[in-house]
Amino acid sequence: MALTSLGLPNAEVLFDPDFLPATEADVLLQELTDTIPWRQESLVLYGKPVLQPRLTSWHGDAAARYRYSGLSLEPQPWTPALQRLRHQVEAAAGTVFNSVLLNLYRAGQDSMGWHADNEPELGPEPVIASVSLGAVRRFRLKPRDPHRTPHEPLSLDLPSGSLLLMQGSTQQHWLHAVPKTTRPVGPRLNLTFRVVMPL
Ligand SMILES: O=C(O)CCC(=O)C(=O)O
Numbered sequence: 276m277a278l279t280s281l282g283l284p285n286a287e288v289l290f291d292p293d294f295l296p297a298t299e300a301d302v303l304l305q306e307l308t309d310t311i312p313w314r315q316e317s318l319v320l321y322g323k324p325v326l327q328p329r330l331t332s333w334h335g336d337a338a339a340r341y342r343y344s345g346l347s348l349e350p351q352p353w354t355p356a357l358q359r360l361r362h363q364v365e366a367a368a369g370t371v372f373n374s375v376l377l378n379l380y381r382a383g384q385d386s387m388g389w390h391a392d393n394e395p396e397l398g399p400e401p402v403i404a405s406v407s408l409g410a411v412r413r414f415r416l417k418p419r420d421p422h423r424t425p426h427e428p429l430s431l432d433l434p435s436g437s438l439l440l441m442q443g444s445t446q447q448h449w450l451h452a453v454p455k456t457t458r459p460v461g462p463r464l465n466l467t468f469r470v471v472m473p474l
């Protein structure tokens with residue numbers, strides 16, 4: 276199947292549930308789990324350092340420096356597996372990316388809170404291409420301002436090998452999250468390919 280628009284107002288969100296064949300997704304999950312230098316970063320909340328509820332790694336071209344929730348992230352180099360996936364995603368998204376943020380949700384208690392990817396270095400209408408590998412987790416989307424964007428919050432199960440594309444004004448008008456779950460779930464690895472502009 277190809278990328279299909281979700282048809283959300285004030286947004287351009289497209290979804291392909293089977294972007295990668297299952298065996299390719301499995302092999303990639305194993306390779307990235309084993310070779311990426313995963314770290315549990317902390318961020319400062321109300322003046323106190325708090326460990327993020329997930330593992331991360333930031334990779335990209337040397338020029339793609341990035342600040343994220345008060346962290347300044349130096350990109351790690353592209354690995355061969357990341358380069359291969361980058362080119363597949365670029366062909367599907369019609370965009371050339373210079374970086375990728377990897378998130379490893381080890382189990383159901385790992386999560387990502389409500390946010391928009393609207394840091395200044397991403398520019399006003401960022402293209403963000405999100406590949407999911409491993410356990411299915413629920414991705415939530417809700418309007419930032421329900422008066423300006425009247426739409427119910429929605430949930431999208433992101434299966435292994437799926438591709439979710441957020442572009443246009445999505446980050447201006449919508450927030451997204453990956454909530455915790457008490458269901459027993461295995462690890463899920465997510466990659467968000469991005470274009471970071473030097474400021
Ligand atoms: O894990 C996901 O599907 C979302 C990741 C995300 O929103 C981010 O990295 O900014």
Ligand SMILES: [Fe+2]
Binds near residue numbers: 390391392451
């Ligand atoms: Fe995000």
